[in-house]
Structures are given as C-alpha cells and as structure tokens.
Amino acid sequence: MRPLLMVATPGEAQHLRGLGVSVRVSGIGAVNAALATADAVREERPDLVVSVGIGGAYPSSGLTFGDVAFSSEMIYATLGAMGGEGGQEFLDLAALGFELVDGLHNRLPAWDGAREWTRRAQGVLGEVNARAVLGPILTVDTVTGTASGADILERRFPGALVEGMEGSAVAHAARRLGVPALEIRSVSNPVGPRDRAAWRISEALTSLTVALQTVLRN
Template sequence: MVHAATGFDLLAAGVGPALAAASTATALTAAALAGRPYGLVVSAGIGGGFQPAAPLGSLVVADAITAADLGAETADGFLPVTELGFGTVTHRPPKSLVRVACGATGARAGTVLTVSTVTGTAARAAELRDRHPGALAEGMEGFGVAEAAAAHGVPVLEVRAVSNPVGPRDRAAWRIGDALTALTEAFGKLAPALESWNPHDH
C-alpha cells in the first residue's frame, strides 16, 4: 500500500479473498484513523497463467480484477452474483495506472481472476476461459483486496507473476522461484513509477 508522503508499506494479507479483504480493510481503516490514509493499494503475488498467453515467469497486470466463482450454479450453468441482482464481480483499476505499471515492467494487461479454489483440471480451465475470454491469470486474493480498497475509495492495482499453468495440477511444473524473482525485479521498476503516478491522469 502506498502513502503519498512516506512511500510503501508491505502487508502480508493472507491466503484467499476473505482474509485478504479483512486484512486490507483493517490496514486502510487504521491508516485513515491515524490521519495518514493510503493513496493506492497494490495486490501482488504469484499465480496461475492461462497458456499460451501468460507463460511461466511472465508478469500480468490486471485491467480487470474479477471474482470468477462468486455466484450460483444453475441447470443452465454458472450465474455471477450480478445476474442474481446484487453485488459486483469486477473492479477495474484506473487505465492510466495500468499503463504506467505495464510500461515500467513490461507486463501484459488483462483480466486476473480471483478464485477460492485453485483450478486443477483442463475442464475447469476451459470453462473459465469461456466465461472470461480476456483472462490471463488467476490468483486467490485480488478481488478481496479490491473490495476493501473500493470501500475506502482508494484505487487498486493487481500484479501477478506466473508460477504455474492454469489447468491440471502438476506441482513438478511449478516455477515458484522464477515467479518470485520476476515479481521482485518488477517491483524494482514499478515502485518509482507508482510514486510518480497521478491519480488525476486518465
């Protein structure tokens, strides 16, 4: 999370959208009550990449942060919560922020899906791609972080380094070390770019 005057604070928000939302909201509230509100929230981590668009070790910046499994299963297929008449399923980071992040890191922009259960089959991966053609990656926290940021009126960005393919679960194929290295290198370039980003740019 980013303070305009004092730079970045790192928060290990936990695994899954609920804990990430609770941790982020707590930090945002505490900062606001202390008179030092954050100006930006960045959800960052590793995740699965939809192949071949997001290969292992690549970076993805979300231009849409979407809850992929928030809704209801019906006889006709999955219905997102919005089609049930309430809630939201997508948060969109400011376009200028996405441009700055991609320009600084070389990341691709696309939808990052938030799931509560990591995809482990080819059928599930195909289903997600059918429902979300612009999806490049999946993670477990972005939507929760975005919900908390939205509640506080703070812009949000999600950055994922791809550690594994979305699809059949194969731990031997995961490249967590490579993804963490890519994420670390990306933040070396991203941090100064974010500090100069003007939220009033469009």
Template sequence: MSRIIVTASTRMELSELLIATSAAALPGGGLLPVHRAEKGGAELLFAQTGIGKVNAAAAATLLCERYAPDLIINTGCGGAFAGSGLAVGDLAVADSECLADEGVQTPSGWRGLDLIGLPVYEGRGERLFNRIPLDQEVACRALDRAAAGGFKAVMGPFLTVSTCSGTARRGEELLRRFPGVCENMEGAAVAQVAFMYGVPCLEVRGISNMVEDRDLSRWDLKRAVGEVQRFLAVYLEQAAVLPGIH
C-alpha cells in the same frame, strides 16, 4: 509524503521486497504483520495478509482505515490461462478483477451475481456484481514500465477463485464465464475494498504455473515471486511520481 501499501498473501511473496527496501517491522501490528520503508519520496508499507478472499479483504480494510493509502499494490503468484500469451516466469498486470466463483448454479449452468440482482457493492452511482474495476492509468503505466525494464508482461482481466484450478477443464469452464489471463485467490477482494475506499489499486503477479492438469514439475514458484518482486522494487524506486500519487 505519499503512502503506498503493498500486500501479498505469504511472506515469500514479500521477502525480497523487504530486503530491497530495507523495510523494518512496525510495532503494534497485532494480527497483521506490517513493515515500513521509505523509497522514492514515498512511505511504503508491506503487509502479509494470509491466503484467500476473507483474509485479504479483512487486511485491506484494516490497512485503509489505519493508514489511508494513496495506492494499494496487490502482488504474489498466479496461474496463467491457455491463450493468455503468458508463460511461467512472466508478469501479469490486471486491468480488472473478477469474483469468478460468486454466483448461482442453475439447471442450465452457472450464472453470475447479476442473475439475482445482488451487487457486492452499491454506492457512488456504481453497482458492482462479479467484475471489479481497477485504475486503468495505473495499470497501463505499470505495463509500460515493465516493458521498459525488460520484463515480459501481459495485461488483462484477472479471475479470483476460492479453489485453485487443477485441471485444464476447470480453466476452460472459468473462461466460459469470464475473460481472463490469470487466476489467483485474493486480488478481487483487495480490489473491491480499495474501490470502496476510493483508493487506486494495482495488481501485478508473477506466473508460477499454467492452468492445466496439475503437474508440479512444471511449476516454478520461486522464479515467479522473484521476478514480480524484482519488478516492483524498480517500480517503487520512482514512487513519488507514480500516477495517482499526491
């Protein structure tokens, strides 16, 4: 039986999936709450990581070591950049991830990790600096499945940040560094750990807000996390035939 792990930073971002799959809490999870279900001929594990890159990386490492998954899906909400084609309530599918904060502030401006020649990962003939690759086949199939299910979705690069962008100017600054459709706080950490372990990784997020001058009246967090979980519930129905799953 194949094994798929779904991670999110908060309980809210997993709650509807736990209900949809009738997942039950696994005993002995320790500091990392894990729920288990079977669906579509696959074992599904759901893990609430906590927010931020440190929590996400620690959780992803523990999950890879303990459960040896065939696929990791990282989900939750995200903020869409201007010009991405995304609106609140849409879905964003990552074709790559990026550590958008890691780098060097120089007199002439911000530069990435390649400036100092220190990769975040080096092995298997790869040197990764800020950009973390994701499985393109898995991402494209997810995008196709979203379109077939009537979900509005856009695929593109995601940027992972330590500080959420609360101004349009900050969003413009990030886009000058790297192309992107969506920002979040955990995705690149999960993607990097998955890459290190050779596990395919899919990241799908619901858009809760635009990256603009912060105005909570324009946010819809409940709609964002509800929409992406509704999609993933459909996606996981055919878990046994997902690409990359053996």
C-alpha cells in the same frame, strides 16, 4: 504516491521487503485478504493498494513462467450460482440481481495507472525475455486443477490472464474505503492439472520483484 502492497504469504513478502514501501501479509483467500486490507488501509492511509503475488496462467493467455500480469480489472470468478439447462450455466451477481459496491457486481475496475505501469514493467522485463501484460485477473476460491476447469473459466471470462485467490477482495475492501487498487501477479505455473514439481516459484518471485522495483520508482 504511498502504495501499500498486500500479499498472501510470508514467503512472497520476504522477496518484497526491500522495495521501500509498506508490505502487509493477509493470509490466503478472499476473507483474509479483505479483512487485512481494510485494517491496513485504515492504519496506513495509502494512495494505492496493490494485491501482489504469484499465480497460475490460463492456457489461452500465452503467458509463461516469469511473465507478469497487471490487472485491467479484478473479477470474482466463482461468486454466483449455477443454473440453466443441466445446471452448467454460471450466473454472476448481476444475473442474480445482487449488487456489490457502487453498482458493481463481479467485476472491479483497476487503478487507472495500470496501463502505464504495465508499459514501464515491459521495458525492463523484455531485457530478460519476460513479458508484462495488461488484462483481467480472476479471483477463485479453489485453485483450478484440471484442464476442463481451466477451459470453463476461460470461456466464462474471455481474455483472462491468470488466477489468484485474493485480488478482488483486496480491491473490494480498498474501494469501500475510497482507495484505488491494482493486482499484479507473476506466473509460477500453468492453470490446469496440478504438478507442483513443475512450478517455478523462485523465477516468478524474481520477475515480480524486478517489475515492482521498476514501477515503484518515482
């Protein structure tokens, strides 16, 4: 297998350069991610595209610093419209009558090897009291910075593990070019009130690297 890792920032890429696979930096956000992924897939012809990085964990996920989330699906969590009584009902693209790729709307399925990779990563992360968990990962346009905002997204998408800003766009671009995709994010912070001083980016990147070293072995 020839995987391609897509990351948003040079800092994340720096930790992953020694894995022996191609690592490309897209820039932050969905537009950057989609355009960079499309270019990379056309140039490198990978068998799998993996959106990789750090992210915030939703309170109900039970995840903490250094835990690693593998996507069962990647969800455009903020792509749609608000409506209903008081304008508080979220309407996704299905409710609005729009379609994305192959009849899909806001939800893009992950590569079918995601469960096996999660199992393999759990074997090594368990040795350092971290976890690997499989579940939905949300893509947002704006980082969630309040407890009420986190609660809204958790109720909108039950079971959501973490949020990032690129995963669905990476998967969308890869899918259009016929390549399966997966998102993997290590927890650097909780989703909710922002306290950058409490983030543990180094710990998250270490766990992410360990997990990837394990799953990328042939």
